[in-house]
Each structure stands twice: as C-alpha cells, then as structure tokens.
Amino acid sequence: MTRFRNLIIPLAVCALAFTVQAAGPARQDPKEAAAKQAPPAKAEYAGSEACAGCHEDISKAFAKNPHFNLEKNKHWEGKACEACHGMGSKHAESASAEDIVNPAKQTPGKTDAICLACHRNQSTQVGRIQGGHSRNAIACTSCHDMHKTGAESSFVRLKRNAGINQLCGSCHTAAAAAFMKPHHHKVPEGAMACTSCHNPHSSFMSRNLRQASTGSEPACVNCHGDKRGPFVFEHAPVRTDGCNTCHEPHGSVNPRMLIRQDISLLCMECHSNLQSPSPGGSLGGVPPAFHNMLAPRFRNCTTCHQKIHGSNAGKGLLR
C-alpha cells in the first residue's frame, strides 16, 4: 500500500476511501505512470450528478439499488457512484474508459478489494481466505451484478431459491445433476437452495459448508435436529465422521439418500470381521453370534437397530 501513499494521502479522507482507492484504479499504478514518462493527472470526486449527465439510465436505475443508501452516508453523500468506481473527474471530462475503474474488468483480487472495503466485516464473509471461491478467483461480480434492474437483477434473483440454484448450477453442473437422482433434497423443486447447506462466500468448514446455528457441526442439523444429539449412546460415525459417511447429501439412487443400495452392506462395511475399508476409515464391533446373516430377518439391520443415529435407551441402538 505504501507505494500509493503519495498519490492518495490528500484523498484519504477516511479509511474507507483509502482502501477503495488503493485497491482500484489502474491509472494510479506507479509503474504504468513511469512508463508514460509523466505523472498521472490526479482525479477528484466529480459527484453522482456529473455521472448522471452521461449515464442517464444507470443513474436513474440506481435510485432503486440497495447501494443508493450510500448517497445518504456521511462519507459518500452525493458521490456514491465513486465509492465503487473511484474518483471520476478525469473520466467525466475525457469520457474515456481508461480513466475510470470498471470493477468487472479488474483482476478478481482487485474487484473483491473494492467490495470488501465495505463488506469485509460482515459475518457471512468470515473465513473467505479458506473458501473455495476466493481461492479460485471467483470474484464478487461473478455472482453479483450491480446495475441490472427488475427480475434480471442479482439483488432480486438471489433472494429466491430458484435464482440461487440457477446461478450455482451454471458453474457446478455435476452437483446440480446429482439432484436429478430419484432421492434428493428438493433443490430442483425450489424448496431448498444450495445455500441452505453452503455459504457462497466462505466458511471455516470444508466444502464451504454452513455451520449449524448451534455450533461447529454442518448445517444438516438445523433441519434434522433429531439427529443432533447428544445421545447417551452415540453411534460413533455419526458423531466423528459426519453425515456423508452414510448419506449422499445432494442426491442418490438409493432410498434415504444412502451411499449403498442395501443397508446391511452399508453396516457390514464397518461391522464385520473382514477388514474392509469403510468410507470413514473406522471399524465398528462385530455383531454378536446370534445374528444369523444367512437369515433374511437379520439382514435388514435397521428394523431392529432403529436408533441408528444415536439412542438414549441402550448401547444396542435398538430404540
């Protein structure tokens, strides 16, 4: 940041402006300036009204944009356009694209910096660094447009499940296709969104999974509270390996979205004296000898072991 300091100290009326400017305009790049053998002329704030003179449609539509509130903010009063586009007086004279910041044409890192100058401290952005999107250069503007209007606008679209699912599905075709399997969460039907389980911005959990409202487990238990426990008699893999040890969270060809067609095979991957590697890597105990695996009665494990997610009644998870 120091290399920008001489250029922008007069302009850094507040920390907010400082960050936005430092992150933004290409014309302030000292290397580029040196290459042109002349210092760049300094732009100043031109004010939103100046922009309106040439960008009539965008300016009119802006009155309905959530960011229009910035016009009433003490730092940005009368100059909200420049909160994202940087100081615009030079551009307002030249009308040249080179003299103004277009966040959509910046590198993803710079675009994010423009937005995060204000949005950084929101709880939904916590953990960004770990998130798969920021690590893979998916900028804010990949998902949020700023000047579309009506039903087209991301401010409207991303308030509805269907709009969110369409956005996510446009890049994650495999994940979207998994919801077409016979047993699935009702995402394609619009009853749930990808964001019911994932935070599009970030998460401290792997796979951008949302945390449950109660703690550090995945958000599954927000809706499936009866599986949360704690139980007096836990089924170890539910607690230690997580729900996806046995379930395919997006969708499955198997009932109950299980990873195996046959429940007994699922159980026997861990509960047999064969050393078969389980999905979670742990091995459970061997069923007692009275389990006659040749008898059909014993093959449907969950008819007896009904409390498969944990029991308060007994170690056998029977009820």
Ligand code: HEC
């Ligand atoms: C004198 C007329 C005029 C004024 C005033 C003006 N613009 Fe522009 N602006 C233009 C024109 C013309 C273009 C298209 C330039 C091009 O495509 O080469 C443009 C393009 C832009 C772009 C897109 C640049 C790009 O790289 O695609 C942005 C962003 C922009 N203006 C923002 C602003 C803002 C913010 C203000 C107010 C501070 C403003 N303009 C004031 C005429 C103006």
Ligand code: HEC
């Ligand atoms: C919250 C940030 C933000 C504010 C405030 C903002 N813009 Fe933009 N603007 C953007 C982004 C991001 C883009 C890139 C295209 C997009 O995502 O919609 C953009 C694109 C533009 C463009 C290029 C349009 C195009 O079709 O390529 C113009 C012109 C423009 N803005 C003018 C304005 C004017 C005028 C104002 C004030 C009335 C304003 N902007 C306020 C973020 C903002």
Ligand code: HEC
């Ligand atoms: C100068 C500060 C500032 C900058 C820069 C800024 N925002 Fe915002 N943004 C706000 C404020 C303040 C609100 C809340 C408006 C309200 O509802 O009062 C907001 C609201 C939003 C919302 C939520 C709107 C809703 O419907 O609830 C989104 C999405 C958003 N901004 C995205 C962006 C993106 C993407 C960028 C970068 C292109 C950006 N913002 C840049 C200040 C800013």
Ligand code: HEC
């Ligand atoms: C992968 C797509 C995606 C990316 C990238 C993305 N967002 Fe979002 N954003 C969404 C979706 C979907 C919603 C609405 C659902 C929700 O609230 O979880 C949203 C909601 C928001 C909101 C309003 C609700 C809230 O969480 O406060 C703000 C503000 C916001 N985004 C800002 C940003 C900023 C700033 C960036 C870049 C640093 C960004 N977003 C990057 C998809 C994205």
Ligand code: HEC
């Ligand atoms: C512009 C394309 C794009 C959009 C839109 C998009 N993503 Fe992504 N997403 C990616 C890329 C690229 C990666 C990183 C590569 C990968 O893991 O597939 C990624 C990674 C992920 C991951 C894995 C993260 C990790 O840390 O392993 C999840 C989960 C995810 N996205 C969910 C979503 C959701 C939910 C939405 C909708 C709100 C969404 N994505 C929208 C491109 C996109």
Ligand code: HEC
């Ligand atoms: C019911 C909760 C839930 C919903 C709804 C959901 N996901 Fe996931 N998603 C998960 C879980 C849990 C994982 C982690 C799976 C793992 O680690 O094996 C995951 C993993 C992912 C991954 C990482 C790669 C992969 O396929 O394992 C991507 C990308 C992803 N989801 C995208 C999406 C998209 C896009 C949507 C909406 C169409 C969506 N998810 C809806 C729970 C969900």
Ligand code: HEC
């Ligand atoms: C937003 C609420 C919500 C979240 C979050 C959620 N689910 Fe569900 N889940 C449901 C609803 C509602 C149903 C039953 C209705 C249906 O068929 O969609 C269901 C059904 C199921 C089923 C049974 C499917 C069947 O065929 O009977 C399983 C297994 C399941 N969810 C596991 C999970 C896992 C694992 C997670 C976390 C990765 C999770 N759920 C997150 C709402 C949720």
Ligand code: HEC
């Ligand atoms: C050890 C394997 C295993 C793990 C781990 C597991 N489940 Fe299950 N789950 C099952 C089996 C087996 C069934 C089918 C039970 C039956 O047939 O009655 C089931 C059924 C379900 C159902 C539908 C029937 C019902 O009881 O509501 C939901 C919802 C569910 N599981 C959610 C979860 C959630 C949420 C987690 C993580 C907290 C989880 N499961 C972890 C094995 C598991």
Ligand code: HEC
């Ligand atoms: C991912 C491996 C895994 C899967 C799959 C699994 N279990 Fe377990 N199970 C365990 C582990 C580990 C224990 C704890 C063993 C211990 O404490 O000695 C356990 C404990 C049990 C117990 C209590 C036994 C005891 O010794 O405390 C029963 C009953 C049980 N499982 C039944 C089932 C049934 C029925 C299924 C199929 C629906 C199943 N398990 C699937 C790993 C698994």
Ligand code: HEC
């Ligand atoms: C007809 C009912 C029934 C069926 C079906 C059944 N079990 Fe059991 N299982 C029991 C009973 C009863 C116990 C003894 C529970 C106790 O001691 O509390 C038991 C005990 C167990 C234990 C050891 C529990 C302990 O306390 O040490 C395991 C592991 C187990 N069963 C796994 C399975 C598996 C895997 C299947 C399916 C292949 C299965 N069971 C099918 C009734 C059944």
